Amino acid sequence: MTRAPAASTALLTDHYELTMLQAALAAGTAHRRSVFELFPRRLPEGRRYGVVAGVGRALDAIERFRFDDDVLAVLRDGEVVDQPTLDWLADYRFSGDVWGYPEGEVYFPYSPLVIVEASFAEAVVLETLLLSIYNHDSAIASAASRMTMAAHDRPCIEMGARRTHEEAAVASARAAYVAGFTATSNLAARQRYGVPTAGTSAHSFTLLHDSEEDAFRAQISSLGTGTTLLVDTYDVTEAVRLGVELAGPDLGAVRLDSGDLGDLAHQVRRQLDELGATKTRIVVTSDLDEFAIAALGAAPVDGYGVGTELVTGSGHPTCGFVYKLVAREDDDGSMVSVAKKSKDKISIGGRKYALRRLNHRGVAEAEVVGIGEPPVNDGNDRPLLVPLVRGGEVVGRESLEAARARHRSSREELPLTARMLSKGETVLETIHIGEPEHH
């Protein structure tokens, strides 16, 4: 398995991060020790929980955040920043510490998803890139989790690449896998992350041939009887009959991509059974979302292919995470909490800890977010922050399978109301402990 291209990530950054840096370098404040926090102020409207994804991608991106000659030339030629700033950037290498919620964990309003501690200069320039990755990947994983929950044990296959930016597609396939999807159509996700891929044929393949029979023969002959035949190009009943005639009762699956999928699935299941193809699976695709998946729960469907609604976050394509300075070094070397005073955009100053409070049956009861030292653990509080980067070295890398397993167990811990797809309140209340020292 190869990695994503090792190009520099340094310019996937907002202009103002570097002009702030320039001004802070000149003022002598750039080296003040600082704590930044990445967090959500709320869940998307009506959602009951969110899912953290993108952690592994963010760690890769931090490692590749370097200002090489090509990058510096862009900044110099564009007069984006001055020479002392260029000199400082040329040596940039993140040397601080990062803690965060591990990948696949669920989150709630004000969960401190990432805490970056470094000099202001080193930490501020990571703002845009960290937000891009977390906001996108977590939006996809949060939607995907609702879909896999609605599908129960039936597999969900991610096939949305064509409906989103070609690189967002790869990250989407990865995030969906973390949240329980079993496979993707996206070959780059296989290449970069080892996500299993699947796929057989489209309507164009049938139309290329002189008849549906020619097309099915060609597909079965090349891909084997275990293949999935797309049966709605002309007439579904005739196509199912033909498919079983040509492939025999070992035909792997048929795919339905239009019409009333519930009714059709019942009809096709009866037909397949009558033809002796009792093990042939029925896969449905066509603008599915978590609600459509749930509605098909009683239909004889064996798998869901999900595209548009997955890669667009099922109505919520971004998470609204923000990255705020919450504490910084004072003149005397001590750390002080900071927060801006805005009524509509609240942030809470101070370096946070975070715990998931569980009851004696292991069911989650609250998200506890506090400032200072965490309370002595009474055995039912699960710490949520893990070290991701220590002294500039990535220490939090793990396999996608580990993230996938964490998501499953973390979701199972939630109260049953988390399973409700209807709009509602967050299933865990966030309890804030400790007062920030206002500056």
Place this chain on the structure above:
Amino acid sequence: MTRAPAASTALLTDHYELTMLQAALAAGTAHRRSVFELFPRRLPEGRRYGVVAGVGRALDAIERFRFDDDVLAVLRDGEVVDQPTLDWLADYRFSGDVWGYPEGEVYFPYSPLVIVEASFAEAVVLETLLLSIYNHDSAIASAASRMTMAAHDRPCIEMGARRTHEEAAVASARAAYVAGFTATSNLAARQRYGVPTAGTSAHSFTLLHDSEEDAFRAQISSLGTGTTLLVDTYDVTEAVRLGVELAGPDLGAVRLDSGDLGDLAHQVRRQLDELGATKTRIVVTSDLDEFAIAALGAAPVDGYGVGTELVTGSGHPTCGFVYKLVAREDDDGSMVSVAKKSKDKISIGGRKYALRRLNHRGVAEAEVVGIGEPPVNDGNDRPLLVPLVRGGEVVGRESLEAARARHRSSREELPLTARMLSKGETVLETIHIGEPEHH
């Protein structure tokens, strides 16, 4: 200006494109001459027109669609396709023809945005990548166009990088520029596409310093009096007073990022004028969309910074374009039109032409989409398809400035109802001419 990394784009592709290819190669049908069409079945609900973007990126991506050893190893090791298919892919180089709507052009339901003519094998494998690029970039440009229209002559600055996938962010900045935005915060968009960038400072910069005065002094000293001061960290009135005191009446701009932006803008304008800073501009940011921009039309605002709603397509993050086989070579070498029979997913067989019909005052009246030869031009029909690739060579590359100019003139041609932001019907009816020969 450097180009995007020259990595292979071949695996930004759905698995099934390659299994279809394998089956068609084995059946001897892969080399049939084929015409694929990329088109929308409809506009997003309530939208009155759409904007084509991503053309230049698609041409770059086609050139980089090559199966090098690394790519082939992924397909071989994963047993995605068989050896004859791997051999064929190793030599892949698109050698066909592509026509399309040029970048920045507006579109309507069934506008044939891209027409690809090549062997089935060469054309089918481009499906996923072309759809990804066009669906994403056109969604962003379509939203951006409504925003720049609502802003009239006031500049719109794209600053949504943090709210979308880090690479989608670069493409979004590019698409927004095509649709009339004047600048972006995204430095990679400067690097790759020469889009102007802008930005000064965030709340974290103010909070880093011991006081707002220290922060403003640091910023003005380093970035000059023409800088934009962010004035809502603590108290807006005090910050505006301080900013003009420190920078003098030549202070470039102040930025408002919270609160009731309309009221605040009036209040700050009065204060600036009273302080003699009559040329200091007021820039507003904070969850703006086309409706908020329009609502601020009467407020003394000099520029809009737009983030989340731009990069998420203002409610419509994807366009729903599809890529369908519409004609192919028959056994006797003639081309036949093809289309699947599905009531809910209509496509129209046959190779298309497309014209914008204008009235004698130069106002667009209809989108004319036909099969076969276009009618003799009566002087008021503007042909919409231009050659993009000829015999595998890219011939349709142009500057972003050209696309930007085209968008402006193409939008100005539309009836006045195109300016309405409320939900409504497409402003041009699509007239279909000629009957497809059904196969």
